[in-house]
Amino acid sequence: MNVHSIKCDAVTEVEKRTAILNATLDLISEHGFHGAPISKIAKQSGVSAGIIYHYFADKDDLIQALYVHIKEHLLEAMMIGNPQDAPWPDSFITLWLNSYHYYVRHPQQTRFIEQYENSPYPQFEENEDLLAKYAWLVQLIDEAQAKGYVKDLPFPVIHELTMHVAAGLAKQQIKGSLFLTEDELLAVAEACLAAIAR
Amino acid sequence: MNVHSIKCDAVTEVEKRTAILNATLDLISEHGFHGAPISKIAKQSGVSAGIIYHYFADKDDLIQALYVHIKEHLLEAMMIGNPQDAPWPDSFITLWLNSYHYYVRHPQQTRFIEQYENSPYPQFEENEDLLAKYAWLVQLIDEAQAKGYVKDLPFPVIHELTMHVAAGLAKQQIKGSLFLTEDELLAVAEACLAAIAR
Amino acid sequence: MNVHSIKCDAVTEVEKRTAILNATLDLISEHGFHGAPISKIAKQSGVSAGIIYHYFADKDDLIQALYVHIKEHLLEAMMIGNPQDAPWPDSFITLWLNSYHYYVRHPQQTRFIEQYENSPYPQFEENEDLLAKYAWLVQLIDEAQAKGYVKDLPFPVIHELTMHVAAGLAKQQIKGSLFLTEDELLAVAEACLAAIAR
Amino acid sequence: MNVHSIKCDAVTEVEKRTAILNATLDLISEHGFHGAPISKIAKQSGVSAGIIYHYFADKDDLIQALYVHIKEHLLEAMMIGNPQDAPWPDSFITLWLNSYHYYVRHPQQTRFIEQYENSPYPQFEENEDLLAKYAWLVQLIDEAQAKGYVKDLPFPVIHELTMHVAAGLAKQQIKGSLFLTEDELLAVAEACLAAIAR
DNA sequence: GATGAATGAGAGTTCATTCAT
DNA sequence: CATGAATGAACTCTCATTCAT
Known part of the structure; x- marks a missing residue:
């Protein structure tokens, strides 16, 4: 060889x-x-x-590896246009639209993530590497809260009111049960912003 | 006999x-x-x-029957205090809190619903009876939109921005990864209201 | 009562x-x-x-009872026109055609008989009552042999060369894989007669 | 390796x-x-x-494979002594005795064939490969008819009057309800020949 | 006599995983 | 490294038969 x-x-x-x-x-x-x-x-x-x-050690390991793999790609997609460097609320809007577009353009990944996160698998979910990679997102919200832009609610609540809405809508668009124009999309992003704005 | x-x-x-x-x-x-x-x-x-x-005809039928059964109970729980008869935005807040409390107080049902709705089962999800029973909710939002209280977004979007947030937060509370005081809870309900308010 | x-x-x-x-x-x-x-x-x-x-005592008993029931009907059908009183070979031809017509006109019974007789059930087949009822057929052949009309072969062989051929052809006609005109039918009956004729 | x-x-x-x-x-x-x-x-x-x-794909496939396997062996057994090359009626007698001996010497195969052919399985029976392999038999009879040795009856009828009689008698011999000497056997073969002889 | 809910053994089939090659 | 034949436990579902009513 x-x-x-x-x-x-x-x-x-x-x-x-x-x-x-x-x-x-x-x-x-x-x-x-x-x-x-x-x-x-x-x-x-x-x-x-x-x-x-x-x-892979076994089937569970394969599935977890796939989950981590996809979440890393999602992360990269979220950072397109470097939202973390933009001022609020542009950073938020970019982030939200990035997420939404990733989900809509990756229907298989989206379906897999939702299935995985709602199964009994996510004993793993507390994957340390992954949490570390998502730390900047926590920090971005933290700073927005410190500057008085965002309500003083726990991060998971903020996430649920914003990014998870993007995922939910994308799922419906994938299923075909919903279609949003670009204008409507922006309106939803701003609705999410309104939800968390102080 | x-x-x-x-x-x-x-x-x-x-x-x-x-x-x-x-x-x-x-x-x-x-x-x-x-x-x-x-x-x-x-x-x-x-x-x-x-x-x-x-x-039950087979295992799928059993699972679908369970899903319908739970969704009917959820519906009843949502109507406690007759929110549909109250003026906006009281009706909304009651509805939202009812949902949230149902989810938190019924962790098994909540986990089951999320698993079911994110599995490939819900070919059935478009269960007609169930949709009919949830029609009043669609109508309630419809009226609020007509009266100018709520943004003119499709119902699924409104739902995602509000009721589904309740489910998501309840899931986290059930997992133990989040705890909300009554005050915080009300703040979240109002955040959802803000998201959809015109 | x-x-x-x-x-x-x-x-x-x-x-x-x-x-x-x-x-x-x-x-x-x-x-x-x-x-x-x-x-x-x-x-x-x-x-x-x-x-x-x-x-019925159990399912086997039910099936055996059905078999006996059908074989009795078949017997009655074979005796239409009192072939046992006619001279040879008219008696034979009548008998053969009677059998054939019973089978063709009773496709369910025919399929059942064949299935039953070729399954491991017929431990019962040696049903005494049934054998007694079919004794006259044995005797009819016996007499024809005594009178020199029929070859001196064991009864089961004679039966196989004649009546069972009727059953076999009827099965094929039922399946639709064969159709015989009345002329052909008579030719077959006579072929069977030729097979056993001394 | x-x-x-x-x-x-x-x-x-x-x-x-x-x-x-x-x-x-x-x-x-x-x-x-x-x-x-x-x-x-x-x-x-x-x-x-x-x-x-x-x-095997499933149990039905296993059973059909067994059927085809046995019918191929039967075919080989029928061709012992190359009956297709002998003149009529030697070819016929050889063929008939070959069949009979195969059945008697292979009681399990015989019982299986009869069970299979009289069950609702034989949707498959029209197995093309198998039919192709048995074509020479059809042809042999065809030629005998052309030469005027055999009555002008459809092939299935000829088959029923001859080869199927061999199977039926073998079944009885296997069950123990009949025993034929070599002389009797030859007499039966000739009886079958007589049945179809013009 | 008549019902049909209930049993539980056993049917055909699938599948994660192993290991000889 | 790579294969895929082999395992056997576990799966969903069926069915002859019983028995409380």
């Missing part, structure tokens, strides 16, 4: 891991946890069932 | 059905759909596995 | 028994032994599942 | 499949479809229940 093959293998390994995660996302988002047996994940990702246990 | 025994039978049958629904709620809310096999539901409700199929 | 009600009951009992037998025939002939659970037999015959065990 | 082990694996898989088919044949021929649950088939063939679904 030479340098080239090592490199190739490495690429292959990452690609294989990604293929497994993608297949898992496809199947769970489309058919739920019930509809995503390891055998189908293997078939859809073009690998053997056995090798999945090389990349 | 006399009048009494007829009555007793009737009670027994209803009680058995209820026992099955309760056991299902217990197990699913605690351990998820995976953790609620028919065998455990039977054991926990004190009946044989076979008889469950006398009361 | 007076005389009238006794009579009525008696009629009802016989009718109920017949209804059960008919439903069993319907279901088994159409869907096989697998497709005829007691619950469906009860529903189709308009009685409760429990009462079936008043008329 | 060396050449030997490759060969062994191949053998093992085929052997396992064969073991499953054999166990199925054993159980169904002895105790009927009812008496052959997957659990018993697994035990008798020395494999786990699960692996059966690796070799």
